[in-house]
Amino acid sequence: QVQLVESGGGLVQSGGSLRLSCAPSRSISGIKTMGWYRQAPGKGRELVASINAAGESTYADSVKGRFTSSRGPARNTVYLQMNSLKPEDAAWYYCKVKGSVVVNVEGATREYDDWGLGTQVTVSS
Numbered sequence: 001q002v003q004l005v006e007s008g009g010g011l012v013q014s015g016g017s018l019r020l021s022c023a024p025s026r027s028i029s030g031i032k033t034m035g036w037y038r039q040a041p042g043k044g045r046e047l048v049a050s051i052n053a054a055g056e057s058t059y060a061d062s063v064k065g066r067f068t069s070s071r072g073p074a075r076n077t078v079y080l081q082m083n084s085l086k087p088e089d090a091a092w093y094y095c096k097v098k099g100s101v102v103v104n105v106e107g108a109t110r111e112y113d114d115w116g117l118g119t120q121v122t123v124s125s
Contacts, residue, residue: 001114002025002028002112002114003024003025003026003114003116004022004115004116005022005023005024005025005117006020006021006022006093006094006116006117006118006119008021008080008119009119009120009121010120010122011122011123012085012121012122012123012124013123014086014087014125015085016085016123017081017082017083017084017085018082018121019079019082020036020093020095020119020121021077021078021079022034022036022078022079022080022097023072023076023077023078024076024097027076028076028099029099029101030099030101030102031053031076031098031099032052032053032099033053033099034050034071034078034095034096035047035048035049035051035095035096035097036048036049036069036080036094036095037093037094037095037096038092038094038121039091039092039094040090040091040092043091045094046060047060048060048063048080049067049068049080050069051069051078055070055071057070062088063082063089066082066083066084066085067080067082067083068081078095080093082121085121085123086123087124087125089121089123090122092118092120093119093120093121094116096114096115097114098111098112098113099111100112
């Protein structure tokens with residue numbers, strides 16, 4: 001299991017910005033995608049942004065043009081730059097990583113699909 005550590009959440013006024021970070025607690029290989037999800041009170045968890053191994057990002061329609069995901073130089077860290085924040089962006093934000101690692105000399109692989117504990121974003125109107 002991969003342990004992920006998110007940071008950067010907090011309280012911001014509407015129109016403000018925050019930058020979230022997510023990194024595994026140890027170096028890992030074989031990352032395929034890293035994504036950001038969010039869950040507001042009383043709502044389901046939704047995908048906000050996802051970035052693949054090639055650095056290509058996809059975004060939820062609600063955040064396009066305002067949020068940008070990127071990978072760090074070590075490729076194991078993912079960031080979510082959130083600009084022009086709105087009250088409806090307030091939620092717990094979770095990082096997720098998917099990938100596979102080789103587990104023996106025969107080349108067998110094991111998939112991993114793990115979540116972080118989340119970081120809270122609050123937007124005041």
